[in-house]
Amino acid sequence: MKFNFQGAGIVRGFVETARNFLGSYYDPERLTTVEYPERKLALPENVRTVPFLVYDHDMSGLRCTACKICEQECPAACIKIIKDTVKKSDYLGKSQFQPQVFDIDIAVCMSCGICAEVCPFDSIKMDQVYELATQDRFAPLILHKEQLGKSNAYFHAIHPTDAVETDSLRDEAKRKAETKAAADAAAKAAAAVKPKPEISTTANSQSVGTSATANVEKAVAT
Amino acid sequence: MSTLRKEISNGSFCGGIDVDSPLRHFSGATRTTNTNGFAHDLLEISMGPHHPSTHGVFRMDVIVDGEEIVQLKPVFGYLHRNHEKLAEKNSYLGIIPYTDRLDYICSMTNNWAYVLAVEKLSGFQATERAEYIRVIVSELTRLFNHACLVGFLLQDMGALGTPLMYAFREREKILDLFESLTGSRMMCNYMRFGGVRCDLPEGWLDEAKKVVSDYPGFIDQFEALITGNEILLARSQGVGVLSRELAISAGVTGPMLRASGVNYDIRKTDKYGIYSRFNFRVPLGDHGDVFDRYMIRVLEMRESLKILEQALNQIPAGPIIDPKAKNRGLRPKAGEVYSRIESPKGELGFHIISDGSASPYRLHIRPPSLINLTILEDMCLGQTIADAVIILGSVDIVLGEVDR
Amino acid sequence: MHTLEEIKNLVEQNVPGAVVQIVPNANPALAGSLLLDSKSATDVAEYLRDVAELKFDLCSNVTGIDWPSKEVKTKIKKLVDGVEKEVEEITKTPAFLEVVYHLYSTVLVHGPLALRMRTIDRAENNRVPSLTLVWRSCELQEREVYDLFGVVFEGHPDLRRLLMWDEFKHHPMRKDYVPPVDEGDAVEVSA
Numbered sequence: 001m002k003f004n005f006q007g008a009g010i011v012r013g014f015v016e017t018a019r020n021f022l023g024s025y026y027d028p029e030r031l032t033t034v035e036y037p038e039r040k041l042a043l044p045e046n047v048r049t050v051p052f053l054v055y056d057h058d059m060s061g062l063r064c065t066a067c068k069i070c071e072q073e074c075p076a077a078c079i080k081i082i083k084d085t086v087k088k089s090d091y092l093g094k095s096q097f098q099p100q101v102f103d104i105d106i107a108v109c110m111s112c113g114i115c116a117e118v119c120p121f122d123s124i125k126m127d128q129v130y131e132l133a134t135q136d137r138f139a140p141l142i143l144h145k146e147q148l149g150k151s152n153a154y155f156h157a158i159h160p161t162d163a164v165e166t167d168s169l170r171d172e173a174k175r176k177a178e179t180k181a182a183a184d185a186a187a188k189a190a191a192a193v194k195p196k197p198e199i200s201t202t203a204n205s206q207s208v209g210t211s212a213t214a215n216v217e218k219a220v221a222t
Numbered sequence: 223m224s225t226l227r228k229e230i231s232n233g234s235f236c237g238g239i240d241v242d243s244p245l246r247h248f249s250g251a252t253r254t255t256n257t258n259g260f261a262h263d264l265l266e267i268s269m270g271p272h273h274p275s276t277h278g279v280f281r282m283d284v285i286v287d288g289e290e291i292v293q294l295k296p297v298f299g300y301l302h303r304n305h306e307k308l309a310e311k312n313s314y315l316g317i318i319p320y321t322d323r324l325d326y327i328c329s330m331t332n333n334w335a336y337v338l339a340v341e342k343l344s345g346f347q348a349t350e351r352a353e354y355i356r357v358i359v360s361e362l363t364r365l366f367n368h369a370c371l372v373g374f375l376l377q378d379m380g381a382l383g384t385p386l387m388y389a390f391r392e393r394e395k396i397l398d399l400f401e402s403l404t405g406s407r408m409m410c411n412y413m414r415f416g417g418v419r420c421d422l423p424e425g426w427l428d429e430a431k432k433v434v435s436d437y438p439g440f441i442d443q444f445e446a447l448i449t450g451n452e453i454l455l456a457r458s459q460g461v462g463v464l465s466r467e468l469a470i471s472a473g474v475t476g477p478m479l480r481a482s483g484v485n486y487d488i489r490k491t492d493k494y495g496i497y498s499r500f501n502f503r504v505p506l507g508d509h510g511d512v513f514d515r516y517m518i519r520v521l522e523m524r525e526s527l528k529i530l531e532q533a534l535n536q537i538p539a540g541p542i543i544d545p546k547a548k549n550r551g552l553r554p555k556a557g558e559v560y561s562r563i564e565s566p567k568g569e570l571g572f573h574i575i576s577d578g579s580a581s582p583y584r585l586h587i588r589p590p591s592l593i594n595l596t597i598l599e600d601m602c603l604g605q606t607i608a609d610a611v612i613i614l615g616s617v618d619i620v621l622g623e624v625d626r
Numbered sequence: 627m628h629t630l631e632e633i634k635n636l637v638e639q640n641v642p643g644a645v646v647q648i649v650p651n652a653n654p655a656l657a658g659s660l661l662l663d664s665k666s667a668t669d670v671a672e673y674l675r676d677v678a679e680l681k682f683d684l685c686s687n688v689t690g691i692d693w694p695s696k697e698v699k700t701k702i703k704k705l706v707d708g709v710e711k712e713v714e715e716i717t718k719t720p721a722f723l724e725v726v727y728h729l730y731s732t733v734l735v736h737g738p739l740a741l742r743m744r745t746i747d748r749a750e751n752n753r754v755p756s757l758t759l760v761w762r763s764c765e766l767q768e769r770e771v772y773d774l775f776g777v778v779f780e781g782h783p784d785l786r787r788l789l790m791w792d793e794f795k796h797h798p799m800r801k802d803y804v805p806p807v808d809e810g811d812a813v814e815v816s817a
Contacts, residue, residue, distance in 0.1 A: 006452065007452055008450065008452075009448075009449075009450030009451040009452050009454075009455070010451055010452060010453065012446055012447075012450060012451075013446070013447045013448055013450075013451050015446075016443060016446045016447040017384060017447065020388075020443075032391045032394065044398075044401050044402035044405075044423075045402075045423070046401070046402060046403065046404065046405035046420070046423065047401060047405050047406075048405035048406060073313065073315065073316060073550065074316075075312050075313075075316035075317070075319050075320060110319055110323075110409065111406065111409065112318075112319035112322075112409070112411045113405065113411065114315065114316065114319065114411075117419070118550050126405065
């Protein structure tokens with residue numbers, strides 16, 4: 001459209017606005033907003049808000065080992081961890097510390113995700129809840145261990161790619177640990193057998209080999 | 223001389239008018255005489271810190287003679303958090319999310335400026351793919367920063383709502399891209415020493431290509447809406463003129479410097495990252511007024527689109543981060559570095575001194591928004607209050623960066 | 627771009643009374659800087675800005691650095707009662723405030739050249755000459771350094787605090803600054 005008179009620029013602007021306004025009646029592309037509390041947009045997988053703690057099965061399977069790396073690395077220093085005196089056994093069967101207190105002050109948390117990035121135990125991950133307003137500024141904004149703990153199934157629901165990858169790594173580590181445990185057990189058994197002089201060395205090594213593989217197979221089956 | 227005038231020049235926050243200040247000799251600006259026959263009664267107006275035209279918590283202490291500004295002193299510090307002191311207590315990795323919050327519109331370029339400085343300090347090199355990703359996200363940032371700026375500028379001129387909402391609609395499309403890539407719309411916390419934090423999700427490049435190919439349509443629409451508008455021309459041409467010499471002396475950088483006709487774009491002069499591989503031009507203005515600053519932004523958006531098209535088509539596969547580059551627990555060798563990039567607002571620099579420990583001995587941020595405000599008074603003298611509003615709007619400031 | 631030595635020689639030949647020293651970077655891979663003497667600093671700055679070979683017309687960045695006195699332990703060999711022994715000696719490094727300027731040239735497109743100036747100490751003798759009248763861009767940045775570090779710039783036309791309020795007593799970027807206890811900190815994180 002070409003206009004060549006004083007005020008033409010203004011008219012052209014109005015034409016543009018009118019086109020956009022009228023266009024919104026037939027072209028849904030031109031409607032750019034949704035009516036928020038009634039309709040919510042689906043969140044992309046990567047979205048992060050505040051951290052949460054992953055557990056397997058139930059709260060006793062909390063992956064956190066109270067290593068305090070996230071507490072150290074948190075740029076806003078909003079994580080507080082107190083180690084429990086009682087240890088628990090983790091998914092690999094190793095004895096690990098566990099947190100007695102694990103608090104995150106989400107009033108201070110700036111959702112950077114560095115805690116999730118540095119966690120070596122795949123325990124702390126970023127949540128996607130966003131309606132976090134409360135009426136009190138202090139106590140309700142400090143999330144305790146019980147509120148932070150969420151199941152692995154929830155983790156799968158919000159970050160499927162990351163969760164599947166994490167699970168496969170953990171399964172791998174578990175398999176390796178079991179293989180090693182079985183091999184260790186077999187070596188021990190062999191060491192116990194060794195002093196008997198009447199068994200020849202070849203027979204001995206053979207028997208160790210078979211028993212070790214049998215153990216591994218058993219471990220994998222369970 | 224009236225009594226009111228005496229009172230104001232003796233008391234008040236800024237100690238009265240100092241026409242003989244050596245600062246004024248830079249621009250040769252002096253107070254012009256008001257010849258409308260009224261007595262020269264002066265009025266001091268405190269604009270801000272809660273004024274919609276100041277783009278945040280910024281205050282201008284203005285003395286007017288009638289409609290004419292005879293003195294304007296900017297007052298800073300309402301959003302001062304002392305990021306530099308915080309950095310001295312944080313790890314090198316932990317500073318990255320803080321840089322997001324400097325210029326909170328352009329977190330990607332802030333990340334890049336900081337990460338680049340630390341990479342220089344510790345001798346890391348970002349991987350090929352990461353370099354492309356950095357260029358892509360930074361140019362996307364430039365696109366929506368400039369779109370927002372022209373929207374805000376027009377809002378300041380009285381075009382309430384429409385241009386700004388058009389700009390925000392486009393910005394939202396880019397923010398959606400950032401959200402699916404980094405998990406956050408504005409506080410991206412995306413770059414890491416030696417690369418970037420996570421790879422592009424599946425289908426991201428296609429979505430980005432779609433946004434980039436639709437964007438010229440938006441610029442055309444926006445220009446049809448407003449560029450030829452007679453009111454815009456009348457309000458912005460010849461207003462807030464900044465001469466080439468004063469712009470350079472005052473350390474003005476970015477689109478504002480180029481609007482005054484100085485061909486100085488750090489993407490071209492420093493060739494940081496991989497900018498030397500892309501074919502783009504640097505638009506220049508020649509009047510240095512508000513209209514030139516507006517047009518420079520529109521033209522720069524078109525040039526950014528050129529870079530984006532090339533980068534999106536050339537991006538190679540490969541690792542996104544150098545495995546040798548340490549992020550957590552980084553302790554660079556003792557040394558000092560100053561490194562800068564062309565952020566959408568101007569030269570964003572980081573001056574870091576390492577003493578070999580886990581946090582910097584000293585980290586200084588060179589904020590383009592603050593330094594571009596140095597000559598705010600010179601541009602506003604002799605203009606009206608309404609002009610001061612659009613002159614400030616054309617500088618493009620974000621108070622998170624001005625006050626740090 | 628000239629090397630630091632070349633710039634130093636140029637300055638010393640052309641600016642009468644100029645005292646310039648090269649400060650190497652602790653990391654040899656990175657560029658060093660020029661230390662200016664308080665008396666001749668303005669002349670040197672003007673020379674660097676105007677001379678056709680250098681043309682540093684853009685003073686991009688101004689920073690302050692606080693260097694409080696540090697105890698450095700050095701082991702030296704000494705004769706104690708006629709026997710050579712290794713003795714640990716504690717020396718104190720001098721305390722001073724430092725201002726760093728980073729210069730670029732828009733005409734010749736080179737830089738950065740870092741200039742430094744040092745105060746005599748961190749208490750009364752905290753003065754350096756202002757370069758605001760050479761490069762206007764120093765105006766707000768020198769005010770910031772004055773505010774956060776307490777360096778007094780002689781000749782600055784408008785030296786007031788920039789970020790902190792006027793009644794504020796301290797200089798928060800100094801290493802020995804103790805921040806006030808925030809009332810919010812008293813709230814225990816664990817309820």
